[in-house]
Amino acid sequence: MTLKLKRTPGLFLVGFMASGKTTVGEVVAEALGWGFADTDREIEAEAGQSISAIFSARGEMAFRQLENQAIERRVRQIETGVPLVVALGGGAFTQSQNWELISNNGITVWLDCPLDTIHRRLGDDKTRPLAADRARMAELFESRRQLYARADFRVDVDCDQVDEIVARILRLPIF
Numbered sequence: 001m002t003l004k005l006k007r008t009p010g011l012f013l014v015g016f017m018a019s020g021k022t023t024v025g026e027v028v029a030e031a032l033g034w035g036f037a038d039t040d041r042e043i044e045a046e047a048g049q050s051i052s053a054i055f056s057a058r059g060e061m062a063f064r065q066l067e068n069q070a071i072e073r074r075v076r077q078i079e080t081g082v083p084l085v086v087a088l089g090g091g092a093f094t095q096s097q098n099w100e101l102i103s104n105n106g107i108t109v110w111l112d113c114p115l116d117t118i119h120r121r122l123g124d125d126k127t128r129p130l131a132a133d134r135a136r137m138a139e140l141f142e143s144r145r146q147l148y149a150r151a152d153f154r155v156d157v158d159c160d161q162v163d164e165i166v167a168r169i170l171r172l173p174i175f
Contacts (some may be wrong), residue, residue, distance in 0.1 A: 008076065009034070009083035010106025012079040014093040014151055017128055019113035020165060021087035024157075027166045029085035038087040039070040046070075051089075053126050064095055071098050075105045094147040103150070106165055107174055110151035111165070114158065115141050 009029065013021040024039050030035035040051055047054055054063045062111045065088055074086050086106075092098050093108070102108060115138060122128070148154075155168045 007083065008077035008078055008105045010102075011085045012093075012102050012106050012108045013085065013087045013111055014102075014108055014148055014156070015090065015111035015113060016115075016118060016144060016148070017090040019110055019111040020157055020162070021167055023087045024111060024165050024169070025087040027162055028169055030149070031166060031170060032083065032085070034083040034085050036087075037074050038083050039067060039074070039092060040087075040089045042070045042073075043067060050127065056139070064091070067092050068095065068098055068101075071101060074102055078105055093105075093151070094144050099147075099150065103152075107153070108151040109156045109169060110148045110154045112148070112154050117157070117160075133157045157164075 003043055011032075011034070013025045013028075022041075025038070026036050029035075043063070044050055045055070047066065050055070053064065054066070070088075070089070071092060074084060078084050088098075088102070093102065118141070119134070153172050153174070155165065155172075157165055159165070
């Protein structure tokens with residue numbers, strides 16, 4: 001395991017919505033014997049409303065503030081030496097304050113999933129605020145790719161076999 005990961009035992013999964021961050025993250029955490037956190041789930045539980053409702057009622061900026069607070073709490077936990085796999089929301093890593101916080105306190109892995117797979121996984125899901133307009137979503141997907149590319153590692157998510165994606169992560173030279 002790399003010195004950085006030993007010093008700050010955080011593994012942050014980044015990528016576009018429906019790329020598998022939560023599903024894969026839970027399995028990676030279990031394989032490592034680490035804790036797992038999903039920042040979107042935490043925000044919803046704390047706010048008592050869905051992300052979609054937060055976007056509607058308070059706007060994206062308010063959501064991004066809640067997201068940053070959730071990330072800060074998890075980073076503080078990691079800084080105490082608690083090993084943790086964290087699944088981040090699709091836009092979290094694109095925010096500069098989050099990127100700096102995350103990149104200084106763990107290892108980032110970009111789950112790079114093709115847009116057609118994301119479309120298939122989302123189906124008719126209208127609960128994700130940034131997926132309602134599919135043309136806009138495609139633009140967002142393209143604009144975020146260069147930001148996701150800042151991650152320490154990139155893993156192709158070109159299949160739906162969770163065990164295969166997990167194996168790719170566990171084969172990274174950080175372990």
